[in-house]
Amino acid sequence: xxxxxxxxxxxxxxxxxxxxxxxxxxxxxxxxxxxxxxxxxxxxxxxxxxxxxxxxxxxxxxxxxxxxxxxxxxxxxxxxxxxxxxxxxxxxxxxxxxxxxxxxxxxxxxxxxxxxxxxxxxxxxxxxxxxxxxxxxxxxxxxxxxxxxxxxxxxxxxxxxxxxxxxxxxxxxxxxxxxxxxxxxxxxxxxxxxxxxxxxxxxxxxxxxxxxxxxxxxxxxxxxxxxxxxxxxxxxxxxxxxxxxxxxxxxxxxxxxxxxxxxxxxxxxxxxxxxxxxxxxxxxxxxxxxxxxxxxxxxxxxxxxxxxxxxxxxxxxxxxxxxxxxxxxxxxxxxxxxxxxxxxxxxxxxxxxxxxxxxxxxxxxxxxxxxxxxxxxxxxxxxxxxxxxxxxxxxxxxxxxxxxxxxxxxxxxxxxxxxxxxxxxxxxxxxxxxxxxxxxxxxxxxxxxxxxxxxxxxxxxxxxxxxxxxxxxxxxxxxxxxxxxxxxxxxxxxxxxxxxxxxxxxxxxxxxxxxxxxxxxxxxxxxxxxxxxxxxxxxxxxxxxxxxxxx
Numbered sequence: 314x315x316x317x318x319x320x321x322x323x324x325x326x327x328x329x330x331x332x333x334x335x336x337x338x339x340x341x342x343x344x345x346x347x348x349x350x351x352x353x354x355x356x357x358x359x360x361x362x363x364x365x366x367x368x369x370x371x372x373x374x375x376x377x378x379x380x381x382x383x384x385x386x387x388x389x390x391x392x393x394x395x396x397x398x399x400x401x402x403x404x405x406x407x408x409x410x411x412x413x414x415x416x417x418x419x420x421x422x423x424x425x426x427x428x429x430x431x432x433x434x435x436x437x438x439x440x441x442x443x444x445x446x447x448x449x450x451x452x453x454x455x456x457x458x459x460x461x462x463x464x465x466x467x468x469x470x471x472x473x474x475x476x477x478x479x480x481x482x483x484x485x486x487x488x489x490x491x492x493x494x495x496x497x498x499x500x501x502x503x504x505x506x507x508x509x510x511x512x513x514x515x516x517x518x519x520x521x522x523x524x525x526x527x528x529x530x531x532x533x534x535x536x537x538x539x540x541x542x543x544x545x546x547x548x549x550x551x552x553x554x555x556x557x558x559x560x561x562x563x564x565x566x567x568x569x570x571x572x573x574x575x576x577x578x579x580x581x582x583x584x585x586x587x588x589x590x591x592x593x594x595x596x597x598x599x600x601x602x603x604x605x606x607x608x609x610x611x612x613x614x615x616x617x618x619x620x621x622x623x624x625x626x627x628x629x630x631x632x633x634x635x636x637x638x639x640x641x642x643x644x645x646x647x648x649x650x651x652x653x654x655x656x657x658x659x660x661x662x663x664x665x666x667x668x669x670x671x672x673x674x675x676x677x678x679x680x681x682x683x684x685x686x687x688x689x690x691x692x693x694x695x696x697x698x699x700x701x702x703x704x705x706x707x708x709x710x711x712x713x714x715x716x717x718x719x720x721x722x723x724x725x726x727x728x729x730x731x732x733x734x735x736x737x738x739x740x741x742x743x744x745x746x747x748x749x750x751x752x753x754x755x756x757x758x759x760x761x762x763x764x765x766x767x768x769x770x771x772x773x774x775x776x777x778x779x780x781x782x783x784x785x786x787x788x789x790x791x792x793x794x795x796x797x798x799x800x801x802x803x804x805x806x807x808x809x810x811x812x813x814x815x816x817x818x819x820x821x822x823x824x825x826x827x828x829x830x831x832x833x834x835x836x837x838x839x840x841x842x843x844x845x846x847x848x849x850x851x852x853x854x855x856x857x858x859x860x861x862x863x864x
Contacts, residue, residue, distance in 0.1 A: 314341035314437050317832040318459055319384040320720055320805045325832055327442075334384050335626035337645070343393035344382045345441035346432050348458065350397050351375055353424030354404040355489035357411065362486075366410040368403055372482030373472055375489075376465035381640040383462050384806040385603070385623035389642035389649070394433075401429050422493050445494075452835035453506035454492045456810065459833065460513040461488055463811025466555075466621070467520045467772045469640070473558050473659070474527035481523075484516045507841065514818025517811040521775035525689075528557060528586070534691035535585030535769060541597035542753075543681035545573050548670045551599055551613050553577035553606070554620030555770055557586070559638060559661070563618065564592045566663050572670045575599040577609070578623070579746055582769035585687025600679060602719035602746040610635065612677040616666045618653070622806070623746075634673070636666055684752055688766035690779035700762065701787050704797065708759050710738040711862055712798045714781075716774050717812070718805030719746040724828040728803060730854045732756065732765075736862065740764050742780065745771035747803040774812045778819065792820055799861045800824040801851060804831070817846055825861065827851035 317327040319334060331338050354368075354375070361367035368374075378396050381387040408417060408425060417425060427435075438444060445451035468481055491501055491509055501509065529535075550572055552560055560576070560583055567574055573596040576583055581598045583589050600609035603623035610617050610627070616634045619641045627635050629647060637643060638653040638661065655661050693700070703709040713735065715728065732741060732751035741751065741764060748767055756764040768776035781793040790796060804813065804826060816824060823846075830839065830850050842848040851857055 314338040314345075315442050316341050317442065318455070318462075318807055320718070320829055320831070321722065322832050325829055327832060332384075336388055337390075340388055340390050340393065342437050342441070343390055343397070345437050346435060347378060347382065347393050347397050347400065349424060349427075349435070349440040350400040350404070350432060351378055352489050352493050353422070353427065354400050354407070355486045356422060356425050356493060357404050357408040359486050359490050360411045361407040362483075364411055366407065368407050371403075371486065372477065372479070373469075374399075374403065375482075375485055376468045376472065377640060379462050379465035379485075380469050380621075381642075383466060383622055383808070385625065386621065386640055387642040388624070388626065389644040391644065392642045397432065398429055401427075401432070424493055448835045449503060449837045450506070452833055452838045453503060453510065455833045456814075456831070456838075457488055457492065457506065457509055457513055459807040459810040460510065460517065460814050461485055462807035463809075464513070464516055464520050466808050467517075467524050467811070470556060470621075470772065471520065471524040471527045473556065474531055476523045476527040478519065478523060481516055481520055484512065488513060510814055511818050513811070514814035514816070517815035518775070518778065518818060521772050521815065524772050525775050529691070532557060532561075532589065533587035535582065535687040535689040536587060536692055537685060537763075538585045538590070538687040539683040539685055540576075540581065540584045541682075542599070542679075542684055543597060544575075544599065544676045544678045545596055546675055547571055547573045548673050549573040549575050549596075549599075549613065549615045549676050550666060550670050551575050551577050551610070551615065551617040551676075552580055552620065553603070553617065554622065554641070555579050555772070556620035556639060557583055558659075559618065559620040560589065562661050563663050563666075564589065564595055567594050567667055568592070570594075570667060570671070572667060575613075575676065577606075577617070578603050579770045580620075581684070582686045582767065582773065585689070585769065598684065599676060602749040604719065604721045609679065612679065614676050615673040616669045618663070618666060634669065682753070685763060685765070686767045686769065688763075689768050689773060690776040690783075693766060693768075693776075693780050694783055696762070697783065697787060699760070701784075703760055703762060704788075708738060709740055709762070710736065710797060712740050712742055712796070713861070714742045714777055714798065714800045714802060715747060715751070716742070716744045716768075716771070716777060717747040717803040718771065718809050719749050719803065720805045720828075722828055725750060725803065727828060727851065727854060729754070731801065731857065734854050734858055735764075737764075739862065740766060742766050742768065742777050744768040744773040744777055745809070750803075771808050771812065774815070778815070794820070794822050801857065801861060802826055803828065817842075821846070823847045823849075825849055825851050825857065
């Protein structure tokens with residue numbers, strides 16, 4: 314295997330035996346084979362589109378498959394074997410329609426003709442990341458693939474709520490085809506690949522906007538909300554991940570059952586939506602970001618439902634209480650997590666989880682306090698006049714975007730220390746699980762405006778973009794780069810890659826990223842980003858405070 318799609322990749326270069334995420338090498342190779350198959354499916358579907366015989370289900374199918382390959386989503390080899398076969402079957406249906414049942418011509422790339430048995434013998438060196446010899450082409454291709462994974466994650470959340478876009482599907486198709494060697498429809502030069510990355514960022518903005526509209530359309534616009542971090546005396550169910558539809562179904566099915574529902578990790582922002590505030594059985598948030606789950610899940614005592622990433626390979630002590638749904642899956646030689654599949658109409662039966670919860674003791678208390686969420690764009694812009702007045706009066710000197718992902722590395726203590734060191738006239742804008750590094754600090758407020766404004770999940774970085782764009786209009790400046798606004802963001806996986814590309818597509822400059830730079834970015838590609846956007850890596854708190862805050 315060779316994988317360098319996440320921040321934890323071995324030695325900052327690439328995992329080659331097993332993934333630092335816990336993914337086995339054989340599963341990593343299966344994921345490489347699936348992506349190879351998806352490229353062939355995209356190639357044939359693009360030809361089919363020209364003749365009006367493309368697969369109408371291409372978009373949702375490919376998004377689900379790509380989502381499953383994100384870091385910490387699916388560790389089950391059987392899932393990928395099945396998905397590879399399904400992908401090739403779909404590819405062949407379209408290919409046969411294009412050629413009226415005749416075999417494709419000799420110019421067809423291997424991805425369009427390879428059989429399941431042939432593909433299952435291919436190694437990572439033959440079809441994976443390192444199969445692209447040129448380091449810069451490889452860098453651009455893989456960054457694009459990771460951006461597509463981010464689009465697919467957010468796109469699936471929107472799709473579940475009934476929102477989709479043919480433009481998004483066609484971009485995914487075009488982008489996959491562009492990464493195929495010897496493809497008459499793909500293989501653009503480096504300038505063309507950079508243009509595709511910027512287009513990927515623009516599609517990222519579009520898909521996050523769609524998801525924002527889908528979430529607020531279904532559940533209302535988030536409002537500032539204090540969320541309890543303590544526990545009650547009832548047995549509980551813990552729900553983690555990002556999918557709000559799963560939370561809705563779980564709350565409905567546990568009403569009046571005597572079971573409390575707690576959110577975990579990226580599900581915390583759900584408390585800010587008016588729709589969910591009507592449920593008395595939604596009682597609080599338990600624990601912190603994803604990487605604490607081995608200790609926190611053990612202490613929760615009740616069942617846990619993982620709706621999306623980020624799953625950590627579980628300990629045996631709680632594996633029987635851990636359930637998966639959607640694209641999440643886990644199996645090894647010791648255990649296979651129970652999976653809750655959707656019915657044909659999208660509904661799910663959580664009765665097994667509920668019955669198990671009734672037999673479990675209440676959660677062990679980890680802390681007892683509150684944490685704030687619900688500062689999405691509608692909430693912040695509703696008090697825009699107050700914010701603008703505070704800036705004009707000099708009470709707020711700078712906004713600091715500290716959004717993105719959390720992770721296990723000790724270097725991430727930097728973000729806590731940076732937040733603590735910020736002057737009292739600064740406001741942090743955040744989204745994603747990076748906020749767990751500082752959202753429980755007592756940083757106070759500025760004239761009633763909290764100094765940490767949590768816009769929500771990682772996809773809610775869109776809210777931060779909307780806030781910045783509206784502030785730019787209010788202050789009469791041309792771009793967000795002219796605002797008293799700086800970006801010091803943390804990344805971990807592929808959705809953060811998409812958010813990064815989205816910011817670049819909007820022309821945002823001077824982004825500081827950490828705790829490392831993505832291993833997939835080659836020196837020459839990094840040079841382009843530095844020269845065009847002045848992207849840089851974080852250093853230490855004192856130095857970054859000087860260059861970002863006290864200029």
